[in-house]
Amino acid sequence: MRIFAENKKAYFKYKILEKIEAGIALIGQEVKSIKLGRINLTGSYVVVKNEEIYLIGCNVPAYQPKNAPKDYNSERSRKLLLKKSEIKQLIGKTQQKGLSLIPLKVYAKKGIIKIEFGIAKVLKKVDKREKIKKKDSERTIQRALREKS
Secondary structure (H helix, E strand, C coil): CEEEEECHHHHHHEEEEEEEEEEECCCHHHHHHHHCCCCECCCCEEEEECCEEEEECCECCCCCHHHCCCCCCCCCCEEEECCHHHHHHHHHHHCCCCEEEEEEEEEEECCEEEEEEEEEEECCHHHHHHHHHHHHHHHHHHHHHHHHC
């Protein structure tokens, strides 16, 4: 499994409750561009519209900008491919207060490009501070152990 992009800030800003894997509806040059690692997930999110799921705000630049179609939009909304039963479950979960769908990573599985997104809850500032303190204390412990040996 080769990872093309990862949304590391999502793990800091949100508490991921559940992870879901889906396919992405792409055109040919987008696939080539993603396989070169030219995809950006920062600022993107997943939305449910008309009982379909879309990835919005994800930037996939053209594979060859000079040969790209004139009407090519690198930040267009892309449909995510899921089963109807999975979509219905997601609709029910996203209607709960405070839950949202956040893309986590894009990767290839058996040559097919997949996206992993999570059902997430926004962390409060207090929780973020606690996370930072915990990481700092772990770092200092690791440094002390390295210096000791």
